[in-house]
Structure formats: structure tokens, C-alpha cells
Amino acid sequence: VFVSSAKKDALDVIEEVTSTGLDTFKQQASNSLKYAIGKKKTFHIAVDIQAPTLVVPDQSFSPTSPALVVDLGRVAISSNIEAKENAVTDDFHVSEEYFYDQFNISVHNLRVGLIPLSHNVLHPHDLLLADTELSLALQKCTINVPTLPDIKAKINVPSIS
Numbered sequence: 001v002f003v004s005s006a007k008k009d010a011l012d013v014i015e016e017v018t019s020t021g022l023d024t025f026k027q028q029a030s031n032s033l034k035y036a037i038g039k040k041k042t043f044h045i046a047v048d049i050q051a052p053t054l055v056v057p058d059q060s061f062s063p064t065s066p067a068l069v070v071d072l073g074r075v076a077i078s079s080n081i082e083a084k085e086n087a088v089t090d091d092f093h094v095s096e097e098y099f100y101d102q103f104n105i106s107v108h109n110l111r112v113g114l115i116p117l118s119h120n121v122l123h124p125h126d127l128l129l130a131d132t133e134l135s136l137a138l139q140k141c142t143i144n145v146p147t148l149p150d151i152k153a154k155i156n157v158p159s160i161s
């Protein structure tokens with residue numbers, strides 16, 4: 001293909017300007033990302049509590065009527081700051097996980113039983129569900145971007161037979 005010298009020089013100039021503009025844009029984007037990462041505030045939460053026991057009586061409040069008892073055991077809530085820190089590489093590449101605050105919620109020793117309302121203790125023979133563990137990973141998006149879900153949740157529930 002024959003290209004005149006003037007057209008070739010013009011193409012070279014356009015290529016150089018485009019390349020310089022792209023390099024400048026990349027540098028500005030990198031600087032903006034570094035600034036945003038540096039200014040991002042996070043907090044760490046760690047709560048471990050003895051959870052309440054819920055008593056749901058049948059239709060009547062007769063002492064002999066059955067009641068569903070849900071002993072929530074122990075509930076632990078913690079933030080997962082490491083997930084966010086691992087989402088940024090040394091060369092400032094950021095995965096989607098960086099834009100989420102993650103919290104882990106776990107219930108230990110969850111027990112469910114059916115007892116007469118007059119009883120106040122769950123015995124092993126009353127249990128429908130004994131010493132079960134549940135865990136939930138909850139992620140909340142920290143930026144307003146239509147392509148990212150506001151909340152993501154993953155729950156681990158044991159199989160019950």
C-alpha cells in the first residue's frame with residue numbers, strides 16, 4: 001500500500017498523541033485507584049454472644065400445650081478484612097471483592113425441640129434438631145455501581161435427615 005510521506009507523518013503524530021494520551025490516562029487511573037485505596041475506611045467487628053432461647057407456644061397458653069423451643073446457642077459475628085486486603089495485588093489490580101465489606105455470621109449449638117409449655121429445659125429426647133452449626137457470609141457493596149449486586153450472601157446449612 002502506497003502512503004504519501006505527509007499522510008505517514010500525520011499517522012505517526014496521531015499514533016504518538018494517542019499513545020501518550022493512553023499512557024497519561026492509565027497513570028491517572030492508577031493514581032486515582034491508589035488514592036481511593038488509601039482513603040478507604042474499614043472497621044473490624046468481632047462479637048460472640050450467648051444467644052437467646054425463643055419459645056413459641058401453640059395456640060393456647062395451657063401448661064400442657066406444646067411449645068416449639070429454639071435455642072440459638074452461641075452467635076458469632078466478625079468482619080473479614082483479609083478478604084478485602086487480598087483483593088488488591090501489589091501492582092494495584094483490584095478484584096470485585098474489594099468493593100464489598102464482608103461479615104461472617106455463625107450460629108453454634110443451635111437446638112430445636114418440642115416440649116410442654118410448663119417445661120423450661122430441653123432434654124435430649126425432646127430435640128428435633130440437636131447441636132447444629134450454621135454459617136453465613138454476608139457481603140455489602142460499598143460503592144454505587146449498577147453492575148454490582150448490593151448484597152451477596154452465602155449460607156452453609158448442614159443436611160438434616
